[in-house]
Amino acid sequence: MGYVFSINISITVFAVSSIVAILLFLLNERTELTSDSLLGLLSHSSLSIGLLVVGYLSYIRFDMMGLLFGDILAVTKLDILIVWVCGGLFIFILYIIWQSLLAGTVNRDIASSENMSPRRSELIYMILLSGIIAISIKIIGILLITGLLIIPAAMARNISNSPIQMILISIIVGVTSVLSGLFASLTFNTASGPSILVIALILFIISLTH
Structure with a gap:
């Protein structure tokens, strides 16, 4: 439209x-x-x-x-x-x-x-x-929008103990993923969406060790 x-x-x-x-x-x-x-x-x-x-x-x-x-x-x-x-x-x-x-x-x-x-x-x-x-x-x-909505929340669920804590961690992970992904996109000339999701995925994998 x-x-x-x-x-x-x-x-x-x-x-x-x-x-x-x-x-x-x-x-x-x-x-x-x-x-x-x-x-x-x-x-x-x-x-x-x-x-x-x-x-x-x-x-x-x-x-x-x-x-x-x-x-x-x-x-x-x-x-x-x-x-x-x-x-x-x-x-x-x-x-x-x-x-x-x-x-x-x-x-x-x-x-x-x-x-x-x-x-x-x-x-x-x-x-x-x-x-x-x-x-x-x-x-x-x-x-890739669905991934950005799901991955930070999934990571927060792995390491949080309350709904409020889960929200705060999700926000931090989301902001970190976006900023780091955009920096990587500008630095390595890659698509911004996949770059952001890869950073979020790395953070999620790290959370599995918690």
Whole structure:
């Protein structure tokens, strides 16, 4: 959509990702399929449809490899501003819904009885993830964003003793991976997305020795 209508790709990715997140939330409530199965179905279907549409519209020209695997040179000043503004907003919203989100993870029924609205918090959280994907797509790439979301959390789970500690460690690992990966990308002229994920993978392997 962004390339077809000449709109900033971060905006269109956020819009489409939010729609997918809402569909995932609704389908998860109404079907017996697992969240992983539904996510794989929706995400890969959306990606395939998008690539088919772009391939059919021959007048559209874009860097496919940069879109799939990230290209730090494609990042503009507007993208950087969006990252800072949206990042701060996402942290603030997550702080507001944190107690409800954590309680719903432990036991949704108990959380609902305490008027914490865990379902609403889960939907908000999924939309926040959509926003994170949207603002990260130029740096990380479509295919590797999932890895950056999963690997820091997986490492934090190996070495943390509480949910708060897990969040803090995930943030540290994520920031370290991004900064180190971008430095490696600029130094060795490699794609930014894979460079970031390789650093994150190395940190995860180190955590296995803990």
